[in-house]
Amino acid sequence: xxxxxxxxxxxxxxxxxxxxxxxxALEPLLKPGASVAHANYRSHWEKVVAMGWxxxxxxxxxxxxxxxxxxxxxxxxxxxxxxAPSPFLGNLIGTWALLRLGTEEQKQRILPAVAxxxxxxxxxxxxxxxxVADHSRELSAERSAQEFLLKGARAFAIxxxxxxxxxxxxxxxxxxxxxFFLVDTKSDGLAxxxxxxxxxxxxxxxxxLNGCVGEETAPFTPADWAWVRDRILFALAAECAAGTQxxxxxxAEYAKERVAFGKSIGSYxxxxxxxxxxxxxxxxxNVAVLYAAWAxxxxxxxxxxxxxxAKAFAADAYVDCTHRSIQIFGAIGFTWExxxxxxxxxxxxxxxxxxxxxxxxxxAIDLAQQAAA
Amino acid sequence: xxxxxxxENDPRRAAVRNWLSQHPKPSGRQLAEAGYTVPHWxxxxxxxxxxxxxxxxxEEMGRAGVMPPNPxxxxxxxxxxxxxxxHGTDAQRERFLMPALACEEIWCMLFxxxxxGSDLAALRTTAKRxxxxxxxxxxKIWTSLAHKAHIGVLIARTDTAAPKHAxxxxxxxxxxxxxxxxxxxxDLSGHENEYNEVFLDDVRVPADRLLGKEGEGWRIATSQxxxxxxxxxxPGAIWGAGPSARDLVxxxxxxxxxxxxxxxxxxxKIFIEGELLRLLAYRALSDRxxxxxxxxxxxxxxxxxAPHGQHIVEMAKxxxxxxxxxxxEQPFPSQVGSGRxxxxxxxxAFWFSPAVTLGVGTQEILKNIVAERMLGxxxxxxxxxxxxxxxxxRAKST
Numbered sequence: 001x002x003x004x005x006x007x008x009x010x011x012x013x014x015x016x017x018x019x020x021x022x023x024x025a026l027e028p029l030l031k032p033g034a035s036v037a038h039a040n041y042r043s044h045w046e047k048v049v050a051m052g053w054x055x056x057x058x059x060x061x062x063x064x065x066x067x068x069x070x071x072x073x074x075x076x077x078x079x080x081x082x083x084a085p086s087p088f089l090g091n092l093i094g095t096w097a098l099l100r101l102g103t104e105e106q107k108q109r110i111l112p113a114v115a116x117x118x119x120x121x122x123x124x125x126x127x128x129x130x131x132v133a134d135h136s137r138e139l140s141a142e143r144s145a146q147e148f149l150l151k152g153a154r155a156f157a158i159x160x161x162x163x164x165x166x167x168x169x170x171x172x173x174x175x176x177x178x179x180f181f182l183v184d185t186k187s188d189g190l191a192x193x194x195x196x197x198x199x200x201x202x203x204x205x206x207x208x209l210n211g212c213v214g215e216e217t218a219p220f221t222p223a224d225w226a227w228v229r230d231r232i233l234f235a236l237a238a239e240c241a242a243g244t245q246x247x248x249x250x251x252a253e254y255a256k257e258r259v260a261f262g263k264s265i266g267s268y269x270x271x272x273x274x275x276x277x278x279x280x281x282x283x284x285x286n287v288a289v290l291y292a293a294w295a296x297x298x299x300x301x302x303x304x305x306x307x308x309x310a311k312a313f314a315a316d317a318y319v320d321c322t323h324r325s326i327q328i329f330g331a332i333g334f335t336w337e338x339x340x341x342x343x344x345x346x347x348x349x350x351x352x353x354x355x356x357x358x359x360x361x362x363x364a365i366d367l368a369q370q371a372a373a
Numbered sequence: 374x375x376x377x378x379x380x381e382n383d384p385r386r387a388a389v390r391n392w393l394s395q396h397p398k399p400s401g402r403q404l405a406e407a408g409y410t411v412p413h414w415x416x417x418x419x420x421x422x423x424x425x426x427x428x429x430x431x432e433e434m435g436r437a438g439v440m441p442p443n444p445x446x447x448x449x450x451x452x453x454x455x456x457x458x459x460h461g462t463d464a465q466r467e468r469f470l471m472p473a474l475a476c477e478e479i480w481c482m483l484f485x486x487x488x489x490g491s492d493l494a495a496l497r498t499t500a501k502r503x504x505x506x507x508x509x510x511x512x513k514i515w516t517s518l519a520h521k522a523h524i525g526v527l528i529a530r531t532d533t534a535a536p537k538h539a540x541x542x543x544x545x546x547x548x549x550x551x552x553x554x555x556x557x558x559x560d561l562s563g564h565e566n567e568y569n570e571v572f573l574d575d576v577r578v579p580a581d582r583l584l585g586k587e588g589e590g591w592r593i594a595t596s597q598x599x600x601x602x603x604x605x606x607x608p609g610a611i612w613g614a615g616p617s618a619r620d621l622v623x624x625x626x627x628x629x630x631x632x633x634x635x636x637x638x639x640x641x642k643i644f645i646e647g648e649l650l651r652l653l654a655y656r657a658l659s660d661r662x663x664x665x666x667x668x669x670x671x672x673x674x675x676x677x678x679a680p681h682g683q684h685i686v687e688m689a690k691x692x693x694x695x696x697x698x699x700x701x702e703q704p705f706p707s708q709v710g711s712g713r714x715x716x717x718x719x720x721x722a723f724w725f726s727p728a729v730t731l732g733v734g735t736q737e738i739l740k741n742i743v744a745e746r747m748l749g750x751x752x753x754x755x756x757x758x759x760x761x762x763x764x765x766x767r768a769k770s771t
Contacts, residue, residue: 001425002375003652003659009374070374252748266750269741275748276740280677284649291652294376309645361641362634368644369626372619 005290009074016078023047024082029200030337036085036203045086049117053088057095062111068297069231073238073289080239081246083201083342087120089235090159090203094121096231097167101180103218110165110182119164123228124157124207132354134169134178134225141170141179141214148172148181148216150209156353160205161192168207168214181214188212199349201342230304233311233360234292236350240314241285244321247343248278251325258330265328274324281317288313305367312360318347376655379429386429393437401442401476409434410442410450410474414458418470424658442476444614448518449473449480452597453526460543460585460593469524469545481522481548483513483571484594490515491738493528494537494591495757495765498573500529500544507531507544507583509552509576515732519555519569522548526597527578528590530762537762541590545582552576562724563700608650610682612729615722618647621685624705630692643684650678672746676739679729686723697723 005013028038048054056072058064072092079088095114098107098121113119127136139152154168164185172179183190189212197204252275255266265271292310295303322344326333333340351357379385396403404410405418412422412430422430434441443450454473457466472478489496498511509529519525525546532540548555554572557565585593609617616624622644625631631640653674689704690697697704697720704719715721730736744750757765 001378001655001659002663003656004663005374248748252750255750264751266744267753269737269753272744272750273737273740275750276676276743279743279747280673283653283673284646284677287652287656288645288649290374291376294374300376309648312641313645313649358638361638361645364645365622365631365637365641368619368622372623 003287003290005070009070012071013074013078016075017081019047019051020078020082020084024084026083026085026201026339026342029085029342030339032336034200036201039085039201041085044084045088048086048088052115054091054117054120055115057092057099058111058115059099062107062115064111064115069234069293070290070297072235073293076235076238077242077289080346081242083243083339083346085201087122087159087162087203089239090122090157090163091120092235093123093158093228093232094163094165094167097121097123097180097228098165098182098217100224100227101167101217101220102182106182106215106217113164120159120162121165121167122157122160122163122205123232124154124160124166124168124205126154126156126353128153128155130156130352132229136169137171139168139170139209140173141181142173148179148214149211150181150183150214151211152209154207154209155195155205157192157205157207158353159203160207161194161203163192166190166192166207167217168209170214180217180220182217183209183212183214197349199342199345201346202349204349204353226304229354230292230307231296232354233307234289234296236353237285237292237307237310237314238289240318240347240350241282241289241310243343243346244278244282244285244314244318247318247321247325247340248275248282250339251275251278251321251328254329271328274328278321278324281321285310285314285317302367302371305364305371308360308364308367311355312357312364315347315351316357318343319351322347376652378655379425379432383429385426386433389430389433390437393433393439397437399439401445401474402471404439404442405471405474405476411455414455418458418474424662428658442474445476446473446479448482448522448526449478449524453480453482456543456584456593456597459596460589462581464581465545465584473524478523479518479521480524480526481516481518481571482597483516483519483525483527483546483573485513485515487512487514491735492755493594494541495762496528496530496541497766498527498529499533500527500531500542500578502531502580503577505580506577507580509544509546509573509578511573513571513573514558514568516555516569516571517567519548519571520557520566524548525553525571526584527573528594531587531590533763534761535588536759537757537765538591539588540762541594542587543584543590543593544578545584546576546578547582550576550578560725561727562721564721564725567725567728608647608654608678608681610686610722610729611716611725612682612733613678614716615682615725616685616689616717616719618644618681618685621689624689625692628692628705636688636692639688643681643688646677646681646684650674650681653677672739672743675734676736676743679736679739682722682729683726686719686726689719690723 028034055064056067060066114121125132127138139154141148141150150170166183169178169180189210191208193206194203195206255271256264258265288310292306295306326340408420411419412427415421486496500507500509525548527544527546528541530540531542552574553576556570558568559565560567607613607617609615622640625640630636693704696702701720745752
């Protein structure tokens with residue numbers, strides 16, 4: 001047993017941190033009306049590609065780095081800590097989906113390009129309410145000769161805009177069951193629009209498919225979807241845990257500098273105790289994410305439970321700590337010109353995407369009871 | 374990174390299992406002489422065990438149904454006796470350690486006073502040198518086990534002219550000495566003797582019972598609070614000695630309460646909290662194994678674990694409705710829980726729970742420590758820290 005990070009992990013985290021600290025400037029987003037386009041979105045992505053991070057979860061046999069979820073947590077954590085505006089997460093989620101759900105031919109065709117950064121993936125599985133379970137019939141797939149024609153819509157697709165390939169789930173009219181389909185975004189009948197999404201650092205999209213062609217993916221079981229879903233939960237949790245740590249650091253620094261009644265506000269217990277509570281949450285969120293990362297890397301039996309716990313805990317911690325941060329900064333923290341709201345919005349967005357904390361807690365109870373039985 | 378716990382076929386388990394099969398009901402002395410009472414101590418008291426072996430020993434003892442000696446003599450084994458290794462004399466180690474580890478002499482900690490709880494260094498009990506003795510005068514309070522104890526670890530003021538932290542010294546006193554009076558405090562759970570008052574009226578303590586040197590009392594007292602063995606205890610009520618969050622979920626499942634969505638969500642929060650606290654404890658263990666500084670986990674864990682224990686028993690009490698107000702009534706159809714003795718009693722654990730955010734540092738003091746030491750926030754200014762102690766009291770009385 002060794003619950004501590006290895007030297008390799010720490011080195012990866014440090015190099016990611018050094019790169020992103022130099023690279024990411026959120027200031028352009030602190031003007032009303034700004035979007036990711038103003039925050040070096042394109043040039044930053046080119047550098048991410050040059051770092052090889054697009055291949056982080058692509059196995060070496062498909063030209064990627066084939067790193068584990070623990071390694072992914074190092075990079076993703078730094079992306080989350082800096083709120084790096086980039087399609088890194090959407091591409092990563094799409095990579096996991098194709099890796100587990102795609103046919104061998106599809107993987108060989110697409111994953112090397114993803115690793116090289118010449119193609120980008122995204123996953124679109126949410127219905128209009130954001131539900132990602134398989135009972136949605138808002139998108140249907142009907143067979144037409146060798147292909148399927150997709151009709152309907154998907155929403156809340158992270159980084160779908162600008163992606164080269166989408167993986168969507170649809171109600172397969174032929175089988176009467178859920179199916180996954182690969183869609184070339186150059187196809188006719190596809191429209192992808194960025195939603196008016198509160199989290200300014202990320203592009204979350206509506207996808208409309210009007211008879212657009214889809215390629216069927218490989219036959220799958222519920223366990224295959226669970227494999228993808230657990231990684232998505234872990235990824236969102238990793239961003240949350242690192243963001244919590246970051247907002248805590250920013251707020252603690254502010255509390256040391258800001259003076260009221262002749263003393264720094266951090267010397268008052270009302271502030272001190274709130275920050276101590278935040279640190280407790282940050283530590284728990286961090287260990288929850290690392291445990292999930294390890295369990296997923298090992299394909300351990302408790303991986304689903306670990307991912308559910310990490311998402312539920314880290315998202316709630318992030319929401320609570322970003323709220324506290326604004327209270328401690330005081331009224332200035334409520335303005336658009338401060339970064340606090342960027343973190344607050346990322347926290348709320350991550351908390352709601354792919355199932356809220358209450359849903360994952362309920363699942364965690366079931367999973368724990370099953371494991372104990 | 375590897376979250377796997379030591380495997381079932383780990384060769385280090387064999388020796389432990391073998392010993393336990395030869396000693397199915399070991400006495401305190403047998404455990405102490407084998408080194409199992411304090412495996413992390415150096416020989417001859419312990420076995421210089423690395424943390425993973427400590428983990429294995431705890432686990433194997435638990436499986437064999439052997440109660441660890443720590444709860445019988447916690448002050449000695451968990452906190453105070455270890456300081457004799459660094460601060461004690463050979464004669465003190467010879468006289469005190471084995472009887473303490475064998476649980477033949479119970480220890481208590483004479484630290485807190487009516488006028489010095491959170492501000493421990495302000496304590497007023499004095500020890501004046503008189504020939505070959507010190508004469509101790511004062512009063513202690515919140516002393517666990519004082520009614521059973523043979524030995525008291527006393528912090529008293531030997532220099533009233535020095536600043537408050539500098540004038541303190543540590544002693545090992547005989548609790549049967551003339552002048553020592555123990556009076557039980559009936560706490561709100563109705564239990565007597567969980568805590569006591571101890572009156573010290575001109576108690577004569579031989580000078581060779583001084584631990585370390587005069588003036589080292591504060592350093593010894595604070596180091597005693599940090600020598601705790603790598604905490605392997607499960608997170609749970611009563612500082613981990615009572616029911617755990619896993620017990621709670623099992624009880625709620627058995628009693629059908631988990632189908633109530635509100636109960637289910639609250640229980641899940643507590644369950645996840647418990648699992649994460651367990652992981653934090655394991656990580657602290659790993660950090661020790663990797664010889665890394667133990668980091669902020671210790672203080673943070675204490676800060677999180679005490680309220681966590683309260684959440685467990687509050688939830689269990691809440692589902693009982695008015696029946697929970699009947700003394701001794703248990704929340705679940707069958708007794709669930711891995712607590713030991715009276716600590717497995719859910720009703721007692723609930724009524725005891727206000728104490729866990731007071732004892733061993735109040736929650737407020739712990740949060741100050743976490744914020745100041747881990748986040749670097751400015752320390753609370755103590756206007757009395759540099760004054761000669763005697764002047765603090767003069768200032769107060771005028």
